[in-house]
Amino acid sequence: EAQVTQNPRYLITVTGKKLTVTCSQNMNHEYMSWYRQDPGLGLRQIYYSMNVEVTDKGDVPEGYKVSRKEKRNFPLILESPSPNQTSLYFCASSFSWTSGETQYFGPGTRLLVL
């Protein structure tokens, strides 16, 4: 089944404790990205990747890192999480980046930083 998977689905952590949220897709997609969803703000892009070893900042990259060493994986790293990073995170992918391309979203990771 074609899908985007994220792990973990739920995570409670404490301020400053490094964490990684994994994202994997099995559709051989070149483009991948991370969004966070907050009440009243909709979804905002954190980082994106056009292909292996090609990443760039989105609208809200502060406090996050990413890497793209393999085509299928695009982990999101919070090196020193803070409470303002409490949010619902979505990974998305598509075959390439063109204007009309459909994005496929993962199920989401709900993060609480205490």
Added chain:
Amino acid sequence: GNSVTQMEGPVTLSEEAFLTINCTYTATGYPSLFWYVQYPGEGLQLLLKATKADDKGSNKGFEATYRKETTSFHLEKGSVQVSDSAVYFCALSDSSGGSNYKLTFGKGTLLTVNP
């Protein structure tokens, strides 16, 4: 920059009622327009899209027409069901020069359909 404004909810309807969720956009280039739906506890999934002016996207009884003259992409359904209860997001993408490679989303509209 690009932006999407959609009708803020929540919207509560009875089963079989007519649904409209308004969406207008601002874009510097020639955007594609999307409606994504998020069912409770799930990720977003594409509901429908339109890639050029006057295109109509449709799926599962929902439809929306890309109106360049009014910069709008309103979502409609003639008869909603309880299973349509979800959050609906209007979004655009624009790959003409200078834009970030991202979807620009509206804030979402929560729809609740009562039996």
